Amino acid sequence: xxxxxxxxxxxxxxxxxxxxxxxxxxxxxxxxxxxxxxxxxxxxxxxxxxxxxxxxxxxxxxxxxxxxxxxxxxxxxxxxxxxxxxxxxxxxxxxxxxxxxxxxxxxxxxxxxxxxxxxxxxxxxxxxxxxxxxxxxxxxxxxxxxxxxxxxxxxxxxxxxxxxxxxxxxxxxxxxxxxxxxxxxxxxxxxxxxxxxxxxxxxxxxxxxxxxxxxxxxxxxxxxxxxxxxxxxxxxxxxxxxxxxxxxxxxxxxxxxxxxxxxxxxxxxxxxxxxxxxxxxxxxxxxxxxxxxxxxxxxxxxxxxxxxxxxxxxxxxxxxxxxxxxxxxxxxxxxxxxxxxxxxxxxxxxxxxxxxxxxxxxxxxxxxxxxxxxxxxxxxxxxxxxxxxxxxxxxxxxxxxxxxxxxxxxxxxxxxxxxxxxxxxxxxxxxxxxxxxxxxxxxxxxxxxxxxxxxxxxxxxxxxxxxxxxxxxxxxxxxxxxxxxxxxxxxxxxxxxxxxxxxxxxxxxxxxxxxxxxxxxxxxxxxxxxxxxxxxxxxxxx
Amino acid sequence: xxxxxxxxxxxxxxxxxxxxxxxxxxxxxxxxxxxxxxxxxxxxxxxxxxxxxxxxxxxxxxxxxxxxxxxxxxxxxxxxxxxxxxxxxxxxxxxxxxxxxxxxxxxxxxxxxxxxxxxxxxxxxxxxxxxxxxxxxxxxxxxxxxxxxxxxxxxxxxxxxxxxxxxxxxxxxxxxxxxxxxxxxxxxxxxxxxxxxxxxxxxxxxxxxxxxxxxxxxxxxxxxxxxxxxxxxxxxxxxxxxxxxxxxxxxxxxxxxxxxxxxxxxxxxxxxxxxxxxxxxxxxxxxxxxxxxxxxxxxxxxxxxxxxxxxxxxxxxxxxxxxxxxxxxxxxxxxxxxxxxxxxxxxxxxxxxxxxxxxxxxxxxxxx
Numbered sequence: 001x002x003x004x005x006x007x008x009x010x011x012x013x014x015x016x017x018x019x020x021x022x023x024x025x026x027x028x029x030x031x032x033x034x035x036x037x038x039x040x041x042x043x044x045x046x047x048x049x050x051x052x053x054x055x056x057x058x059x060x061x062x063x064x065x066x067x068x069x070x071x072x073x074x075x076x077x078x079x080x081x082x083x084x085x086x087x088x089x090x091x092x093x094x095x096x097x098x099x100x101x102x103x104x105x106x107x108x109x110x111x112x113x114x115x116x117x118x119x120x121x122x123x124x125x126x127x128x129x130x131x132x133x134x135x136x137x138x139x140x141x142x143x144x145x146x147x148x149x150x151x152x153x154x155x156x157x158x159x160x161x162x163x164x165x166x167x168x169x170x171x172x173x174x175x176x177x178x179x180x181x182x183x184x185x186x187x188x189x190x191x192x193x194x195x196x197x198x199x200x201x202x203x204x205x206x207x208x209x210x211x212x213x214x215x216x217x218x219x220x221x222x223x224x225x226x227x228x229x230x231x232x233x234x235x236x237x238x239x240x241x242x243x244x245x246x247x248x249x250x251x252x253x254x255x256x257x258x259x260x261x262x263x264x265x266x267x268x269x270x271x272x273x274x275x276x277x278x279x280x281x282x283x284x285x286x287x288x289x290x291x292x293x294x295x296x297x298x299x300x301x302x303x304x305x306x307x308x309x310x311x312x313x314x315x316x317x318x319x320x321x322x323x324x325x326x327x328x329x330x331x332x333x334x335x336x337x338x339x340x341x342x343x344x345x346x347x348x349x350x351x352x353x354x355x356x357x358x359x360x361x362x363x364x365x366x367x368x369x370x371x372x373x374x375x376x377x378x379x380x381x382x383x384x385x386x387x388x389x390x391x392x393x394x395x396x397x398x399x400x401x402x403x404x405x406x407x408x409x410x411x412x413x414x415x416x417x418x419x420x421x422x423x424x425x426x427x428x429x430x431x432x433x434x435x436x437x438x439x440x441x442x443x444x445x446x447x448x449x450x451x452x453x454x455x456x457x458x459x460x461x462x463x464x465x466x467x468x469x470x471x472x473x474x475x476x477x478x479x480x481x482x483x484x485x486x487x488x489x490x491x492x493x494x495x496x497x498x499x500x501x502x503x504x505x506x507x508x509x510x511x512x513x514x515x516x517x518x519x520x521x522x523x524x525x526x527x528x529x530x531x532x533x534x535x536x537x538x539x540x541x542x
Numbered sequence: 543x544x545x546x547x548x549x550x551x552x553x554x555x556x557x558x559x560x561x562x563x564x565x566x567x568x569x570x571x572x573x574x575x576x577x578x579x580x581x582x583x584x585x586x587x588x589x590x591x592x593x594x595x596x597x598x599x600x601x602x603x604x605x606x607x608x609x610x611x612x613x614x615x616x617x618x619x620x621x622x623x624x625x626x627x628x629x630x631x632x633x634x635x636x637x638x639x640x641x642x643x644x645x646x647x648x649x650x651x652x653x654x655x656x657x658x659x660x661x662x663x664x665x666x667x668x669x670x671x672x673x674x675x676x677x678x679x680x681x682x683x684x685x686x687x688x689x690x691x692x693x694x695x696x697x698x699x700x701x702x703x704x705x706x707x708x709x710x711x712x713x714x715x716x717x718x719x720x721x722x723x724x725x726x727x728x729x730x731x732x733x734x735x736x737x738x739x740x741x742x743x744x745x746x747x748x749x750x751x752x753x754x755x756x757x758x759x760x761x762x763x764x765x766x767x768x769x770x771x772x773x774x775x776x777x778x779x780x781x782x783x784x785x786x787x788x789x790x791x792x793x794x795x796x797x798x799x800x801x802x803x804x805x806x807x808x809x810x811x812x813x814x815x816x817x818x819x820x821x822x823x824x825x826x827x828x829x830x831x832x833x834x835x836x837x838x839x840x841x842x843x844x845x846x847x848x849x850x851x852x853x854x855x856x857x858x859x860x861x862x863x864x865x866x867x868x869x870x871x872x873x874x875x876x877x878x879x880x881x882x883x884x885x886x887x888x889x890x891x892x893x894x895x896x897x898x899x900x901x902x903x904x905x906x907x908x909x910x
């Protein structure tokens with residue numbers, strides 16, 4: 001009897017199993033060439049040519065596609081092989097008996113890492129259980145989404161209470177006599193913070209092109225956050241800088257170059273975003289594998305080729321007050337108090353105390369509170385963080401808004417919410433509902449990747465952003481893979497998606513009779529879930 | 543939809559004029575009520591303009607509770623007027639047992655108090671009375687302020703007029719300003735406090751429309767000032783906003799329009815005062831109204847004001863002759879009151895306009 005090697009990794013334990021139909025295969029080699037994970041390779045099988053039990057030794061060699069079985073090179077289900085196969089001879093099939101992550105830990109004695117998003121999905125989606133239930137009819141007229149004018153703009157930057165504006169009355173007119181914190185009016189969607197490094201330079205460039213196009217051609221004042229990875233010098237010196245929110249996180253990557261270029265900047269950036277935490281992996285810092293640290297990433301960030309770890313905490317900060325005094329003051333001062341400085345934190349049970357504390361900051365220098373929910377995406381994370389840490393966005397956003405309401409300070413530090421928006425294909429509806437619950441705007445990164453061609457999903461497909469082998473050329477720096485991405489096409493698709501979202505937002509504003517953003521208009525929402533109704537303080541419907 | 547009206551005249555007006563103004567505009571069917579506020583009083587109240595005038599409807603128990611509180615604080619009654627009730631059979635009115643209209647003297651300890659201190663006492667007392675009457679379900683306090691008289695009741699406007707004998711003109715009950723609402727129907731519970739006109743510290747407001755930003759307004763106003771309470775009607779929010787802009791912030795009154803219907807960002811950018819307007823748009827975003835509303839108001843300076851929503855979705859017309867200015871929802875009401883006026887002087891305000899009728903009846907029109 002043949003010995004079975006139970007303790008060796010077997011194909012049956014991998015997350016995806018390749019189904020290969022030899023009869024359709026023309027041996028063109030496209031599937032093996034396209035597989036960035038080296039999960040399949042050509043192989044030779046020896047087969048008997050006769051079924052006779054008396055004849056022996058008559059065999060033939062057959063060329064086949066074989067699935068690799070290894071901890072490093074295994075199929076992620078990205079489906080690229082199927083896309084390139086002219087005859088549909090090959091496909092990856094989900095393996096419900098997958099034990100890969102167990103085997104990984106057992107053999108490597110290391111935490112299992114992945115990219116993309118959480119695949120556990122135990123929490124369900126609150127936003128899908130909320131509907132826009134207040135339809136203006138005979139009491140107040142609804143609007144026509146096509147014909148009426150709508151204003152989709154929201155303040156970004158510290159908003160002072162009216163008493164603190166200190167206007168002086170002269171000749172029956174109000175005059176601003178004292179300097180006030182910087183405040184800008186922007187589109188309520190922000191392209192989320194993905195760094196050059198985490199995403200390919202082509203993907204980053206496509207986002208930047210789309211941002212500029214939306215602003216300068218379409219008149220949509222959308223902003224893009226750079227992520228913590230710096231920004232090309234040419235862009236720093238260009239007029240397009242005014243559309244970019246520069247991010248600083250615990251690694252301070254790229255800031256050497258930003259600071260050195262400051263004398264040559266012709267425009268102020270749109271804002272500064274201090275990243276404290278990320279919704280998809282709160283508690284983890286940034287993680288850029290050395291394989292993705294190419295020469296230009298090294299140059300922009302000012303680092304050697306090595307694993308780049310942004311610490312989970314900002315070293316040297318131990319309290320909210322201190323972060324206000326050190327980080328906010330210094331970032332404000334760096335741009336002469338002309339640029340809004342905002343903060344991004346992972347949604348957490350502690351978000352309300354943090355928000356309350358910032359609301360009371362005596363310097364009035366916190367210009368935005370970005371709250372990131374657990375269903376957001378990430379370039380790389382420990383699976384344990386991705387699947388088991390974080391806080392859903394909806395209730396925490398609502399908590400923060402209502403905490404401000406309690407003090408009569410809603411809107412003073414604009415709230416921006418993100419994390420899993422558009423997960424079920426309805427980005428505009430998700431954004432609209434969060435705005436009604438109190439958000440000034442939303443931000444998204446993952447949605448942009450999906451628009452650009454990401455093949456990953458929430459049920460285990462791909463999610464290999466951490467490997468640097470992104471088959472769509474999005475989260476890789478491998479020149480051959482990056483070439484798969486058509487910069488202009490991606491930029492065009494991003495622009496189109498925002499234009500579509502703009503139409504859809506108006507289609508939701510019109511029936512509730514709103515021509516400006518319905519920030520905090522939770523009276524427009526209903527839910528069929530009693531618990532959600534109680535928790536979010538919106539009307540229960542059945 | 544409510545029909546609203548405001549009359550300001552050099553003559554002394556009897557409330558019958560308010561009934562006449564509203565009569566032809568009535569199209570409703572649920573007889574939800576009639577209410578009016580008289581300011582700049584004549585008649586019996588003319589000699590007591592500086593003293594607080596309490597307007598209250600209550601049960602016997604409620605009246606006793608209120609009187610006890612007023613006495614405890616130190617107020618003393620100077621004069622009382624009781625309406626001549628005609629309780630004939632078949633009137634559609636949901637009347638209260640007592641209607642109290644009395645002029646009070648301030649407590650002795652306030653004999654050297656400043657105007658602000660006296661006003662503070664009045665608002666604190668009004669809030670306390672309201673709380674006690676509410677808790678004991680024994681009545682409603684509508685106004686407690688000098689030179690101001692309020693009456694609100696549920697029922698058919700015509701029958702309310704008959705019940706209080708308001709159709710019969712006389713010189714006892716008169717004033718130079720009357721604001722009135724003939725409630726046609728109400729979409730919500732019929733509650734006396736929800737009936738316009740609303741009054742707070744010299745500011746009166748009537749609003750025709752639906753405040754679709756009610757929840758936003760309310761959430762913000764709840765903690766802004768102690769007098770902002772009730773919120774029984776979404777229209778109260780507009781009065782509180784007017785009070786906040788003009789009395790608390792002490793901003794010129796034209797900034798009320800910039801607050802409730804701010805110009806669009808693109809329009810603001812074209813203006814010289816863009817910095818100020820953008821700050822108002824951001825800092826007072828919670829006081830915006832975005833639905834259909836026309837508001838009439840009276841200021842402590844005895845000026846009438848009219849402001850429309852930014853889409854001009856609700857009607858209003860202003861007619862005048864030498865002695866009187868009338869603002870109301872439909873022109874037929876003005877035709878009944880001022881049939882001989884020059885109709886070419888009628889004003890139909892636009893969506894950017896604020897109309898202010900000064901105390902001498904001159905009219906100012908401001909474009910936003």
